[in-house]
Amino acid sequence: MAKKSLNIIESAYRAVMEEQDDTILWLLTAMQGAGGVHTVVLRGNAVNYAIAGQGAPGLTVGEWKQTQAPRMDRDVVDLIENRKIPVYVVEEDLAERGIASNELVSGVKPISRRALPELFVEYDIVSHW
Amino acid sequence: MMSRKTLTFALMDAPYESAKLTTAFRILDAAARRGHDINVFAYEGAAALAFTRQSPHPNPVHGKNLAEENHPTTKDQVAALLAEATKNGGKVDWVNCGMCVDERGVGEFVPGTRRGSPADFQAFLDASDNTLVIPTK
Numbered sequence: 537m538a539k540k541s542l543n544i545i546e547s548a549y550r551a552v553m554e555e556q557d558d559t560i561l562w563l564l565t566a567m568q569g570a571g572g573v574h575t576v577v578l579r580g581n582a583v584n585y586a587i588a589g590q591g592a593p594g595l596t597v598g599e600w601k602q603t604q605a606p607r608m609d610r611d612v613v614d615l616i617e618n619r620k621i622p623v624y625v626v627e628e629d630l631a632e633r634g635i636a637s638n639e640l641v642s643g644v645k646p647i648s649r650r651a652l653p654e655l656f657v658e659y660d661i662v663s664h665w
Numbered sequence: 666m667m668s669r670k671t672l673t674f675a676l677m678d679a680p681y682e683s684a685k686l687t688t689a690f691r692i693l694d695a696a697a698r699r700g701h702d703i704n705v706f707a708y709e710g711a712a713a714l715a716f717t718r719q720s721p722h723p724n725p726v727h728g729k730n731l732a733e734e735n736h737p738t739t740k741d742q743v744a745a746l747l748a749e750a751t752k753n754g755g756k757v758d759w760v761n762c763g764m765c766v767d768e769r770g771v772g773e774f775v776p777g778t779r780r781g782s783p784a785d786f787q788a789f790l791d792a793s794d795n796t797l798v799i800p801t802k
Contacts, residue, residue, distance in 0.1 A: 549684050550682070550683060550684055551681055551682050551683055551684060552684070553684065553687040553737075554680060554681045554682075554683075554686065554687060554737060554739070555681055556724070556727075556734070556736065556737070557724075557726070557727070562726050565726050566725075566726050569726075595687055595690055595691065595737065595742070596694060597690050597693070597694045597697075597742045597745040597746050597749065598694065598697060598698075598745035598746060598748050598749025598752070599745055599748065599749070600741055600742060600744075600745035602735075602737050603735045604729075604733075604734060604735050604736075
């Protein structure tokens with residue numbers, strides 16, 4: 537039986553344009569598909585991934601154009617709805633950045649920093665990305 | 666009319682690991698569109714940017730085949746930068762740090778880029794109107 541894994545994601549937008557996704561969300565999605573049991577906590581700048589309606593234009597260099605630029609909100613929704621990976625966002629990190637809860641995609645779960653230790657004990661592995 | 670300048674950029678990040686290269690390519694593209702002469706010193710991981718054996722891939726997690734994913738490669742971006750500069754009357758002197766290339770086994774470059782050394786970067790610094798270093802961290 538797969539170990540339960542909690543994944544705290546803090547590094548945000550690191551290579552999303554070049555990879556057309558977040559490499560850690562991608563990795564967890566692939567591992568979930570391979571039988572893993574994963575949960576995500578977005579903290580720090582990564583809470584931005586949960587803001588609905590975001591997206592950067594694709595990169596253009598001369599005649600070369602990127603056609604599949606990433607949409608992180610879409611990928612978070614995909615985690616929740618299609619991959620059945622719960623996604624938490626740290627409330628204090630949202631507040632520090634002036635992000636209101638009604639700006640977030642549906643399905644994400646706000647969690648306070650003080651509640652994190654209680655969440656940790658539910659998992660076999662806690663990873664900080 | 667804006668005068669033509671010589672601009673030098675030092676890049677250090679490896680492809681597919683950083684947002685900084687996307688920003689760098691946006692700036693390089695803007696400079697090429699304005700016809701400026703561009704020097705690039707591709708140092709450390711950035712020596713792989715012009716490696717011609719990079720391959721796009723399908724993405725099963727995205728549910729997309731090779732064509733649908735249309736995965737970007739930095740070698741294509743480098744080639745497009747060279748073409749854009751030429752089209753607008755500028756030129757790009759893209760130097761791949763030779764020792765960095767050897768360490769990484771990425772010695773097959775996009776045509777129009779070349780192998781070089783820190784001496785090339787020094788020459789770029791001395792001859793340029795301005796230099797922007799985009800370091801890795």
